[in-house]
Amino acid sequence: MADRDHRPALILRHPPRDRALHWLLVIVFLFTATSGFALFHPSLFWLTNLTGGGPWSAILHPFIGLVMAVVFVWFAAPTWRVAQLTPNDIAWLKGIRYVVSGQEERLPEVGQYNAGQKLLYFTLMTCVLLLALTGILFWRRYFAGYFPIGVVRLGALAHAFLAFVVLISVVVHMSAAAWEAGSIRSMIRGTVTPGWAYKHRRAWFREMIRPGAGR
């Protein structure tokens, strides 16, 4: 099982398709988040300097936002089945304090995705789709004129709230990825060491080492 350098063979965690789409998503997210932040609060309007100035930020934000929704669905749709919560996930969530304190042996073994990732998945899926929908309600250039003013106002309020949920989720996502050392590497290079898989995703690790398991 060891290669010529006596290093254990790495396990593929994120195939090239997922890595490419993930980082494409990051790029469009950076644009929509920056321009969105600028319009979200007056004290952040200076961020439009990074996204082409005020008018260009207002023009581009909705288009890039739609691209983000499409890329997100493209990226995440195949994961739908694997992301369903199982009884083990519920038990894991209930014992989340053991995850924080590093006593994972007291919890059910984790499969390909832990329950936190699954919750993130459904939160982002819901929010990103609703962001696109509510954004269209007050997209003044093309659509806002077709909706009654009350709907336009509600759309703007809901859009801000949904964006807040997404941003909080992304902060949690980034913190968790940094905390679980080796995760960020796996999203860049694709692979984890067997020890990483054993420690953090043991059920998935056992699946992967079964003879004849697809790599």
Add this chain to the structure above:
Amino acid sequence: MALQSLDIIRRSATKTPSPAARGPVPAEVAKLIDTSKCIGCKACQVACMEWNDLRDQVGTCDGTYNNPTDLTAQSWTVMRFAEYENPQGDLEWLIRKDGCMHCADPGCLKACPAPGAIVQYANGIVDFHEEHCIGCGYCIAGCPFNIPRISRRDHKAYKCTLCSDRVAVGLEPACVKACPTGAITFGTKERMKVDAEERIADLKSRGFEQAGLYDPIGVGGTHVMYVLHHADQPGLYSGLALNPHISRTVRLWKGVVKPLALGALALAALVGFFNYIVAGPKEVGPEDEEAARKEQEKAHG
């Protein structure tokens, strides 16, 4: 610095104070529109077009005198004609010159995300500075009177300026100048209220018991006021709002939610970062690799 009569007291998307050294504060101005004197001649519309160099597209007749039928980026004021059959069975032709009300508490300004695109002068005029406008249309969502319009040509927001350029040099607005019956007058807000009282007393003496001044408190009062024969039913005048105020949704959207949300986000990011710095990451140790190797060997025999 702006002309003294146009000192800016409030600026959109700006939290720091506006220049405030100069005083005393100039008197608030107001335009008083007496609907009981209006004959619907549209001289005000023409004067507005002429002074502001606006030329709307020639539209179509919709069977009423309303023409253009609505405010546009090129029509900052329009006459709205309503036919009202009063309880005595008589027809009343209620004509209202529609346009920006120049609220003391302007919803457009509060909703605008672009610094300085909407300003409020010390004299009460609310003005759009289109060179700062980003075309997002939030002012439309903020306005309780459905006034701002985004141009299809340049995607900037436009509305009545109360002829701020004329007022700044001591002239009355163009519509006031053109009105042939004196239905539109202009002066300090205080003086306009006194004039309105006189007119209202006159209307009451002639049978309009409910005559009154429209200066709605829900938006802090306005710098365009109406004398109405039926002040108890402003809706008769082509849907003038009974109790206009900035929508609660807009208040929530633009108010407390944003600083709270930003604070929560900053806190979450700081907690995540300092947790990493203080507690460090969960690293995979040699013992994990060893355990993994053993399981792999077992699995493969």
